[in-house]
Amino acid sequence: MGSDAVVEGILRTIPRWSRFLGQELEQLEPPLSVRQFLVLQRIEAGTSRTTDLARTVRVTSPTMTRVIDRLVDMELVTRQIDTEDRRSLRLGLTSSGRRVLARHSRALSARIRQVLLEEAGATQEELDGVDMACEVLSRALDLRKAKETGTPLPGRPLEGSRRRAG
Numbered sequence: 001m002g003s004d005a006v007v008e009g010i011l012r013t014i015p016r017w018s019r020f021l022g023q024e025l026e027q028l029e030p031p032l033s034v035r036q037f038l039v040l041q042r043i044e045a046g047t048s049r050t051t052d053l054a055r056t057v058r059v060t061s062p063t064m065t066r067v068i069d070r071l072v073d074m075e076l077v078t079r080q081i082d083t084e085d086r087r088s089l090r091l092g093l094t095s096s097g098r099r100v101l102a103r104h105s106r107a108l109s110a111r112i113r114q115v116l117l118e119e120a121g122a123t124q125e126e127l128d129g130v131d132m133a134c135e136v137l138s139r140a141l142d143l144r145k146a147k148e149t150g151t152p153l154p155g156r157p158l159e160g161s162r163r164r165a166g
Helices: 005-026 034-044 050-057 061-073 094-120 125-150
Strands: 077-081 089-093
Touching: 005 034, 005 094, 034 050, 034 094, 050 061, 050 089, 061 077, 061 094, 061 125, 077 094, 089 094
Parallel strands: none
Antiparallel strands: 077 089
């Protein structure tokens, strides 16, 4: 299979999976958008500023503020004054936010397993191929992000980076 077929497959498949995840998240309680779910994941992973979340999720700061406002209204996220920079706010998950994220993550995982195994009848070999493809896609995006931010990945120097004389 050539690279053109792979690219076409990505362009055809990822939007469909994104829609699938969105539909599944909307059916859970409380219903969440994919963007809200991603924001909860990023906050749990340690991203605590609105500007950093906006950059990570690739939306404008005003859009991210609206997403955060909604999550605060849902009592899933808290805002606290940053003790290091009193002009900034730090975001955190409430205990309810942690429970919702865990429950929604489990539900999505179960649903994906059901679709792959029961509905599509994927073999172990096919599952291994999907896993490998996900690793390659993730690595490509990690490398792209590292280049954009100038941050080397652990154990990997940036392409074209030079050591600075210290």
